[in-house]
Amino acid sequence: MANSAQAKKRARQAEDSRQRNASQRSAMRTTVKSLQKTIDAGDKEQATAAYQAAVPVLDRMARKGLIHKNAAARSKSRLNKAVRAL
Numbered sequence: 001m002a003n004s005a006q007a008k009k010r011a012r013q014a015e016d017s018r019q020r021n022a023s024q025r026s027a028m029r030t031t032v033k034s035l036q037k038t039i040d041a042g043d044k045e046q047a048t049a050a051y052q053a054a055v056p057v058l059d060r061m062a063r064k065g066l067i068h069k070n071a072a073a074r075s076k077s078r079l080n081k082a083v084r085a086l
Helices: 005-041 044-064 069-084
Strands: none
Touching: 005 044, 005 069, 044 069
């Protein structure tokens, strides 16, 4: 367990960060899953709108360091490819 004041503070900060990251990661995954659901349903208009909503979320998470920027780019590319294939 943390013995110094600095270690105790870092433990508090790490826990706050962990909870924030978990919440943001969950929101990001929910957004992508909803897009995937519209793609599976085959509705191109709704899929396009969902894709346009998902792109800023992925970019934001990459900017915050929650996911790597190349992982965000790869996800956007694959999702866009699926939307265009409808």
